[in-house]
Amino acid sequence: MIKFQLNRRNTLSLLATAASWPMLAGAQTAAGTTTAATAAATAGATTQPATRPIPSSGEALPIVGLGSWITFNVGNDASARARCAAVMAAFFSGGGTLIDSSPMYGSSQDVIGQGLRIGHSRGESQGQKPSSVFSADKVWVAPGSRGPAQVEESRRLWGVPRFDLLQVHNLLAWQDHLPMLLRMKAAGQLRYVGISTSEGRRHDEIEQIMRSHAIDFVQLTYSLRDRRAEQRLLPLAQERGIAVIVNRPFEQGSLLRSLAAHPLPGWAAEMQSRSWAQFALAFALSHPAVTCAIPATTQVAHVRENLAVAARPLPDAQQRQRMAAATQDWV
Ligand SMILES: NC(=O)c1ccc[n+]([C@@H]2O[C@H](COP(=O)([O-])OP(=O)(O)OC[C@H]3O[C@@H](n4cnc5c(N)ncnc54)[C@H](OP(=O)(O)O)[C@@H]3O)[C@@H](O)[C@H]2O)c1
Numbered sequence: 001m002i003k004f005q006l007n008r009r010n011t012l013s014l015l016a017t018a019a020s021w022p023m024l025a026g027a028q029t030a031a032g033t034t035t036a037a038t039a040a041a042t043a044g045a046t047t048q049p050a051t052r053p054i055p056s057s058g059e060a061l062p063i064v065g066l067g068s069w070i071t072f073n074v075g076n077d078a079s080a081r082a083r084c085a086a087v088m089a090a091f092f093s094g095g096g097t098l099i100d101s102s103p104m105y106g107s108s109q110d111v112i113g114q115g116l117r118i119g120h121s122r123g124e125s126q127g128q129k130p131s132s133v134f135s136a137d138k139v140w141v142a143p144g145s146r147g148p149a150q151v152e153e154s155r156r157l158w159g160v161p162r163f164d165l166l167q168v169h170n171l172l173a174w175q176d177h178l179p180m181l182l183r184m185k186a187a188g189q190l191r192y193v194g195i196s197t198s199e200g201r202r203h204d205e206i207e208q209i210m211r212s213h214a215i216d217f218v219q220l221t222y223s224l225r226d227r228r229a230e231q232r233l234l235p236l237a238q239e240r241g242i243a244v245i246v247n248r249p250f251e252q253g254s255l256l257r258s259l260a261a262h263p264l265p266g267w268a269a270e271m272q273s274r275s276w277a278q279f280a281l282a283f284a285l286s287h288p289a290v291t292c293a294i295p296a297t298t299q300v301a302h303v304r305e306n307l308a309v310a311a312r313p314l315p316d317a318q319q320r321q322r323m324a325a326a327t328q329d330w331v
Contacts, residue, residue, distance in 0.1 A: 048095040049310030052291045054192065055241035056216040061134065063285055064310040065098030066091050066303065067247065067296030073106035081111055083298060088115035090300045092133070094307040100219075100245065100294045101158075102138035102169050103150055109137065109157040116159055135160045136217075136245070138169035138196060139177045147177045151184070167194035167219055171202055171209075178213060192216035198247055200228045210236050219245040222290065224283050224324065225255050225331040234289035246293035249284040250277065255331060262330050271319050272312035281306055283323050286314040 051060035066088070074080035088099070101108045116133060135158055141150045155163060166181050168174045174195060184190040194217030197206050203220075210218060210233070218237055222229045226248070237244045250256050259276040273279035277295075284293050295306045315323060 047311035049307055050314075054216065054243045054291065056192070056243070061243070061292055062095055062097050062310060063290075063292045064096055064281070064307050065100060065134075065136070065245070065292045065294040066096060067294040068099060068101040068108040068112060069105045069296060070252075071296040071298045072101070072108035072111045074111060075107050081114060084111045085115040085118050086300050087297060087303050088112070089119060090303045091307070092119065094304060095310075096303075096307055097132050098134040098136055098164075098245075098292055098294065100136045100247070101154075102140050103154055104138070104140045104169060109154055113157045113159045133160070134164045136165040136167065136194075137163050138167045139181065140169035140172055141177075143173035143176050145176075147173075147180045162189055162191070164190075165192040165194055165217055166190055167196045167217060169196055171195060171197060171205060174209065178209070178215075182214065192243075194218060194243075194245070196220070196245075196247070200226060203228065203233060207232055207236060210240055210242055215242060217243045217245055217291075219247055221248045222246045222284050222287065222293075223249050223251055223255055224280050224327055225251055225258075227324075230287070234287055238289045243291040244289050246284045246290055249281050249293045249295050255280055258331055259327065262327075265326055267322070271315045271323070273309075275305060277302070277305055278309050279323065279327075281309045282315055283320060285309065286316075286320055 049062040049064055051062050053059065054061055071087075072084050074084060091099075099112055101112055103109065137151075137154050137158065139147050139150060141147055151163070151166065155161075166184070168177045168181070178193070178195070181190060181193040185193050193215050195206060195209055195215060196219035197203070198219075198221045200221065206218065206220070209215065218233065220229050220233060222234070222244075223246075234244065236242075256276050259280065264273070264276055264279065268274070268279050271279075271282060273282050281293060281295060284290065295302075297303050297306065
């Protein structure tokens with residue numbers, strides 16, 4: 001995990017700068033229109049997020065991370081990049097550490113690198129204590145020997161000395177890339193090795209790799225709508241001591257759009273959920289095999305709302321059942 005300098009004070013300064021740009025001011029106003037829900041939902045967000053241990057090392061990882069697919073693929077649009085930097089600033093300021101990306105996500109890696117540099121230089125100029133990023137990226141290249149070159153290019157874009165975690169994206173050419181990543185880890189060029197899938201794809205193969213290779217992480221889809229991982233992969237991760245990163249906890253927003261047609265049950269407050277987003281995220285995070293989830297967002301208010309879930313008690317087994325039963329016809 002590398003340190004860079006970003007904290008509450010320079011975050012506020014970054015957000016103030018961002019707000020002074022016309023497009024971002026608009027974005028904040030748009031966020032402001034949802035403020036009743038968002039303000040209630042983010043109450044408690046200043047508390048540090050809960051952590052869970054990475055089973056292979058015991059290292060504590062904050063349970064809410066940040067995805068970057070689509071949301072950070074903004075090309076060279078300066079104001080959109082500033083908005084991504086503001087999301088990152090709010091994420092770090094709220095105690096988040098793990099950011100997930102991939103060479104598949106267009107300009108996202110470069111946008112993350114820019115956000116890290118902005119945080120670093122602002123912190124440095126103000127002589128402040130560094131915060132931390134847990135860099136989680138992927139290898140996504142056809143079979144052959146191009147894996148190391150892709151990893152090096154990704155590392156250059158992020159501007160980190162080495163990655164904390166590299167995952168074989170969607171198992172693409174995993175027979176080539178997984179041994180490479182394990183060698184990098186053995187040589188100290190990488191801290192953790194993982195594999196990823198989404199939307200229930202290739203679970204049989206994921207299971208075989210989890211059983212036969214010394215991986216630290218598996219990334220998969222798990223949500224109120226898509227619970228397939230409960231059948232074999234989540235119990236297996238617990239059994240084998242493999243950390244689980246949940247992607248698509250909101251099904252790229254479509255789960256939240258389905259739920260929005262229905263009122264949030266009054267009893268959701270008992271489990272500290274003040275919006276459908278918090279309800280859905282709390283459900284995904286409360287499975288005991290899950291180490292963290294990585295919702296993606298373009299909005300500062302939403303990153304705070306998501307982090308707030310990690311600062312409150314998560315639903316227990318009985319509450320999880322109630323959440324699933326109440327929403328099964330709506331998701
Ligand atoms: N195979 C793989 O390795 C794989 C596959 C898929 C995804 N992933 C990773 O997982 C990450 C997350 O998955 P995802 O991007 O597909 O979707 P997601 O995180 O399930 O949903 C993202 C959407 O949710 C909205 N959102 C976020 N927080 C919200 C809140 N508090 N209230 C209302 N809306 C909210 C965002 O809109 P706003 O911008 O308006 O907030 C965005 O449109 C990806 O970014 C990527 O890093 C990996």
